[in-house]
Amino acid sequence: xxxxQQSADAWLRQHDRETSAWxxxxxxxxxxxxREYESCRWFVEKLxxxxxxxxxxxxxxxxxxxxxxxxxxxxxxxxxxxAEYDAVPGNxxxxxxxxxxxxxxxxxxxxxxxxxxALGISTLAGVLATQQAMRxxxxxxxxLYTGEPAEKMQGSKxxxxxxxxxxxxxxxxxxxxxxMLPLCNTARWDTHCGAYYSRIYTFVCDEPQTxxxxxxxxxxPASHSAARAPGADAALATMYSLTKTTQDAMLPAVGxxxxxxxxxxxxxxxxxxxxxxxxxxxxxWRCTDLASADAVLEVLDANARSAAAATHTRxxxxxxxxxxxxxxxxxxxxxxxxxxxxxxxxxxxxxxxxTAQEMQRALGMEPSPRPFLPETExxxxxxxxxxxxxxxxxxxxxxxxxxxxxxxxxxAPTVRFYVARPTLAPVDGTSAYPAxxxxxxxxxxxxxxPMIRTASRVVAGTLLDLLTSPQTLERAKxxxxxxxxxxxxxxxxxxxxxxxxxxYRWPEYVTxxxxxxxxxxxxxxxxxxxxxxxxEPRTEKP
Numbered sequence: 001x002x003x004x005q006q007s008a009d010a011w012l013r014q015h016d017r018e019t020s021a022w023x024x025x026x027x028x029x030x031x032x033x034x035r036e037y038e039s040c041r042w043f044v045e046k047l048x049x050x051x052x053x054x055x056x057x058x059x060x061x062x063x064x065x066x067x068x069x070x071x072x073x074x075x076x077x078x079x080x081x082x083a084e085y086d087a088v089p090g091n092x093x094x095x096x097x098x099x100x101x102x103x104x105x106x107x108x109x110x111x112x113x114x115x116x117x118a119l120g121i122s123t124l125a126g127v128l129a130t131q132q133a134m135r136x137x138x139x140x141x142x143x144l145y146t147g148e149p150a151e152k153m154q155g156s157k158x159x160x161x162x163x164x165x166x167x168x169x170x171x172x173x174x175x176x177x178x179x180m181l182p183l184c185n186t187a188r189w190d191t192h193c194g195a196y197y198s199r200i201y202t203f204v205c206d207e208p209q210t211x212x213x214x215x216x217x218x219x220x221p222a223s224h225s226a227a228r229a230p231g232a233d234a235a236l237a238t239m240y241s242l243t244k245t246t247q248d249a250m251l252p253a254v255g256x257x258x259x260x261x262x263x264x265x266x267x268x269x270x271x272x273x274x275x276x277x278x279x280x281x282x283x284x285w286r287c288t289d290l291a292s293a294d295a296v297l298e299v300l301d302a303n304a305r306s307a308a309a310a311t312h313t314r315x316x317x318x319x320x321x322x323x324x325x326x327x328x329x330x331x332x333x334x335x336x337x338x339x340x341x342x343x344x345x346x347x348x349x350x351x352x353x354x355t356a357q358e359m360q361r362a363l364g365m366e367p368s369p370r371p372f373l374p375e376t377e378x379x380x381x382x383x384x385x386x387x388x389x390x391x392x393x394x395x396x397x398x399x400x401x402x403x404x405x406x407x408x409x410x411x412a413p414t415v416r417f418y419v420a421r422p423t424l425a426p427v428d429g430t431s432a433y434p435a436x437x438x439x440x441x442x443x444x445x446x447x448x449x450p451m452i453r454t455a456s457r458v459v460a461g462t463l464l465d466l467l468t469s470p471q472t473l474e475r476a477k478x479x480x481x482x483x484x485x486x487x488x489x490x491x492x493x494x495x496x497x498x499x500x501x502x503x504y505r506w507p508e509y510v511t512x513x514x515x516x517x518x519x520x521x522x523x524x525x526x527x528x529x530x531x532x533x534x535x536e537p538r539t540e541k542p
Contacts, residue, residue, distance in 0.1 A: 001468045005342075007136045008129035008460035016453065019125045020445050022046075023452060027095070027117040027443045028102065030087035032110040033150035034500070035508035036063040039085040043124065043147050050128055052145065059159040061500050065147035066165050071134045076141025077170040077473055079463050080412070081127055083120030084151040087112045089507050091435065095443030097358040099436045110507070113435070114177055115442035116151060118421070122452045123175055126459025133464055141467045144169060150500070153284075154196050154321040154404035159500050162492055166411035171332060171466055171476055174405040174414055175455050177421040177442075182388040184375045185345045185454075187333040187417040189386040192326030193406050194399030195293040198284040200264065200504065201304045202316040203235035208275045211312045229312035231275025233266055238307035239281060243300065250296050255397055257292060259285040265505065282320065286402040289325060290490075320501050322493040325399040326406030327483045331476035332415035332462075333382050339461035345377050346420050346450035355446050356424055359437055365427050376420035407492075410484065413476035415462065419455040422447035 012019070029039050040063040044054050052067040091111035092101040101107040112118075127145050134141065146165060148156045160166060178184040211229035240261065251257055264280035283300055287293040301317070308315040348356075357367035380388075393400060408414050422441040424433055441447045466473050 001464065004133040004137045004139060004464045004468065005461050007133040008464060009457060011129040011132045012125060012453065012456055012460070015125065015128075016449075019121055019452060019456070020449050022124075023118055023121040023448065024095070024443065024445060026085055026120060027112050027115060029085075030092070030102070030110045030112055030117075031085070031509065032089050032507050033086045033153050033155065034061075034063060034502050034504075034506050036085050036149050039063070040065060040147055040149065043083055043085070043120065046124070047145065050131065052143075058146070058165060059156065059163045059500065061149060061156055061159060061502060063147070063149040064156055064160070066160075067145040067147075068142065069131060070142040071138075071140055073134065073138040074140035076139065076467055077470075078142040078144060078168050079171050079173065079466055080144040080146065080166065080169040081123045081173040081175070081459060081463070082146040082148050083123055084116040084148050085120045086116055086150055086152055088152055091439055093436045093439040093443070095440060097355060097440065098362045099434070109509075111439055112442055113439055114179065115421070115439070115448070118177055118442060118448050118452055118455075119175060122419075122455035123173070123459050125452065125456035126463065129456065129460040130463040130467075133460070134467065139464070139467050143463070148404075151404060153198060154323055154402070155500055157404040157407045158321055158323055158492070158494060159498065161407045161411055162494065162496055162498055166408060169412040170473055172408045172412050172414040173336075173459055173462055174408065174416045175459060176403070176405075176416070176418055177451060177455075178376070178418045178423070179421075180401075181375060182380055182385040183418050184420050185340060185379045185418065186385045187336045187340070187382045187415055188328065189330065189333055189382040190328050191386060191389055191393070191398070191400050192328055192409065192416065193401050193403045194286060194288045194325045195290050196284070196286050196321060196323045196402035196404065196406075197293050197297060198282065198320035198322075199297070199300065200280055200282045200318045200320060200501065201239060201300075202278065202280045202318070203232040203239070203308060203311070203313040204278050204316065205229050205231045205235070205275050205311070205313045206277055208312070228273075229275045231277070231311065232279035232313050233276035235307045235311040235313045236263065236266055236279035236281055238310055239303055242303040242307060243283070246299050246303065250299050251287070251292050254394060255288045255292070256393070256400055257285065257287045257296075259283065259296060284320070288397050288399045290493075318501060319494060319498065321404065323402070323404055323407050324410055324490050324493060325487075326409045326414075326416075327480075327487050329409070329413045329415060329476055329479055329483070331472060331479050332413050332466075333417075335465050335472060336415045336417040336458060336462050337382050339458045339465065340379060340417065340419075342461060343454055343457045345379050346454045347377060348372055348422070348447070348450060351446040352422065352450070355444055356422070356441070359424070359440070360427070363433070363437075365430060368425065368427060371424050373420075373423040373425045376423055410490065413480040417458065419451050419458065421451050
């Protein structure tokens with residue numbers, strides 16, 4: 001085992017500059033959810049170049065993939081890790097120490113925030129280092145590596161799960177860059193992420209002439225003044241207002257649940273004397289348990305029906321994501337924690353410190369001698385992080401926040417670990433840092449590479465530990481079965497034939513005679529098809 005880890009570490013050291021360049025490439029692509037075409041293609045080509053068999057478009061998702069490699073040395077377990085690579089519109093930040101968009105783009109174009117670019121490269125490097133160690137030392141087994149698009153909408157893992165892509169996994173390794181204390185340079189212990197629901201409500205007004213009886217004296221049948229329906233924009237405004245009014249009454253104000261909305265389309269630039277024909281709003285909510293998530297859903301659906309009835313529109317509802325709360329696995333968490341202790345936390349050298357200090361100057365601050373948050377260069381044991389986290393939660397609360405790795409926890413034993421991303425420490429007398437600071441630090445090699453080096457070594461070490469320790473893997477499997485049964489053996493919350501909402505008008509990059517930019521494309525969604533002869537508003541179900 002020790003020799004195999006040394007081989008993996010050596011591979012990572014030899015490819016350090018290369019993996020740094022890989023990350024910067026994905027970071028600069030910064031493609032948004034469901035439109036990560038170039039990012040996905042890059043991963044597919046890189047995996048094939050290293051001998052993996054790759055299925056492109058897995059789960060009928062064009063920017064997803066599933067890669068597999070088996071060592072000829074013999075039988076062994078199947079272990080899975082994954083890449084994420086989606087960016088977020090409105091966060092286009094250059095890898096610089098001042099606030100500015102990437103070259104040639106609007107500040108409202110996408111950018112990496114978490115950053116998923118570093119997540120994907122960290123796990124890829126760890127998997128490739130494991131592959132090399134398996135070859136060097138004759139270790140049998142199979143590596144699975146999936147490409148998971150649209151994570152910020154928690155979109156792909158539920159689909160991959162429904163399609164059976166996780167069924168063969170004996171264990172799953174889930175890594176994420178640190179994003180909140182105390183979960184920094186540690187593994188989750190008991191309190192995993194909770195339920196996440198996301199749903200799009202589309203209001204369509206394509207029969208406005210049936211709103212009221214037209215003026216019989218009008219020279220134009222069903223004249224605008226007599227037959228104009230309130231329209232889709234009125235439906236959206238009604239839905240938005242109703243939900244704001246009822247939000248405080250949906251659930252008690254405990255447990256850290258949240259509800260957010262995004263207006264996808266509104267008005268469609270219709271004429272000033274015609275009703276808007278279409279409007280869409282997406283609601284996403286994070287809850288600690290399914291009962292709470294379903295309670296929010298009930299109110300939202302009622303609000304949508306009321307808005308449609310009041311405005312003479314038909315309603316179409318479609319799921320984006322619907323995830324189960326996660327379940328823990330101490331056996332795997334212990335393995336990842338052992339590897340974190342072996343590797344140690346990220347460390348920032350003089351170049352990284354100088355970069356951070358330059359950012360502080362750009363913000364009008366006095367530079368700090370040690371500008372990074374102290375916790376980013378420290379380890380915290382999973383049980384200690386758990387204890388610190390539980391101080392903020394009700395005693396009976398089992399889950400907190402949300403992330404779609406939770407779906408994986410129902411298919412196989414899963415570990416979720418965190419490594420610190422570069423984060424600046426607060427300075428006395430100043431407010432929080434603006435978002436661009438963290439985004440930029442995630443693109444600058446001197447500041448993000450320490451995280452990638454640490455995370456990739458932990459991924460490789462954890463995989464090799466499980467490949468060479470059948471007893472540990474067996475303990476993890478028994479624990480998984482016990483915890484799944486104790487949690488009620490929940491089945492997936494969406495039907496087996498559920499399809500990802502790739503056909504919606506998500507933002508994407510386009511290239512025209514004016515150059516490269518991002519836009520919202522035309523729609524080809526089911527609700528855009530003509531109605532039949534019915535004159536009554538109605539609700540459509542997917």
